[in-house]
Amino acid sequence: MDVMRVGISAALGLLATFGLVMLMYTLIDSGSKELDEGPTIKIPDFLHVDRDVSENVKKTEVEKPEDPETPPPDIPEENLEFEVPDNVVSMAAPKVGGGMKVGLGSFSRDSDYIPVYVPQPQYPRRAQTRGKEGYAVIEVIITSTGGVRDPIMIEEYPEGWGFGRAAVKAALKLKYNPRVVDGVGQEVTGVLYKFTFQMAK
Structure with a gap:
């Protein structure tokens, strides 16, 4: 009786293991097919454009003071x-x-x-x-x-x-x-x- 019971348990374990393996294989195979059949997305290349950078420098021009019309009076020495x-x-x-x-x-x-x-x-x-x-x-x-x-x-x-x-x-x-x-x-x-x-x- 003990030997028969052990044999039945081993047969059921093998059958369950084989079923799980077949199920995992089916899932993996179907997932890969869906991925392959999906639309292909193309990532655009980045285009590097060289631009000329010009400086914007503000120049301040100092106006020369005008000469006075009448010079200061000379102080006698x-x-x-x-x-x-x-x-x-x-x-x-x-x-x-x-x-x-x-x-x-x-x-x-x-x-x-x-x-x-x-x-x-x-x-x-x-x-x-x-x-x-x-x-x-x-x-x-x-x-x-x-x-x-x-x-x-x-x-x-x-x-x-x-x-x-x-x-x-x-x-x-x-x-x-x-x-x-x-x-x-x-x-x-x-x-x-x-x-x-x-x-x-």
């Missing part, structure tokens, strides 16, 4: 002259001959005062804007070291335009080689100096 009034200040050259004194083992030399630096005074603003010219005479004391002190205005022309005040300030900056007598610097009083104020032509 200052032209300052410094003069010593005639017959007022004696600008003697250093004494060479009789001024040399020779002692025992030493010597000394006499010399008169000589200007070594003349400052430029500030042109008065009101006179400059009005085109006024003038001069001022200043009296100073030359010290034993060549400096200047106690400036005094002696003369101003024309008056009331600030020439004298500007000349006094400039006179304080005058520098001299002092007067030397027997090798010693001497103070000199009553020295006059003239500052002339002129506009540039």
Whole structure:
């Protein structure tokens, strides 16, 4: 009984397996035929077209400014002259001959005062804007070291335009080689100096 039952089970298994194989084959064969018989779809080729690319550059032109019709007025330049009034200040050259004194083992030399630096005074603003010219005479004391002190205005022309005040300030900056007598610097009083104020032509 057991042997017959096993044989029947094996026969039924083989029959079922054979049926499944035949069914799978039929399905695969029919699917492939349907695919072959379907319409063919053609994928179009992509066409590459070369295009010229042009730059779009915006150029900005700067207009040249026009020249002004009327040029700005010229500002007159200052032209300052410094003069010593005639017959007022004696600008003697250093004494060479009789001024040399020779002692025992030493010597000394006499010399008169000589200007070594003349400052430029500030042109008065009101006179400059009005085109006024003038001069001022200043009296100073030359010290034993060549400096200047106690400036005094002696003369101003024309008056009331600030020439004298500007000349006094400039006179304080005058520098001299002092007067030397027997090798010693001497103070000199009553020295006059003239500052002339002129506009540039």
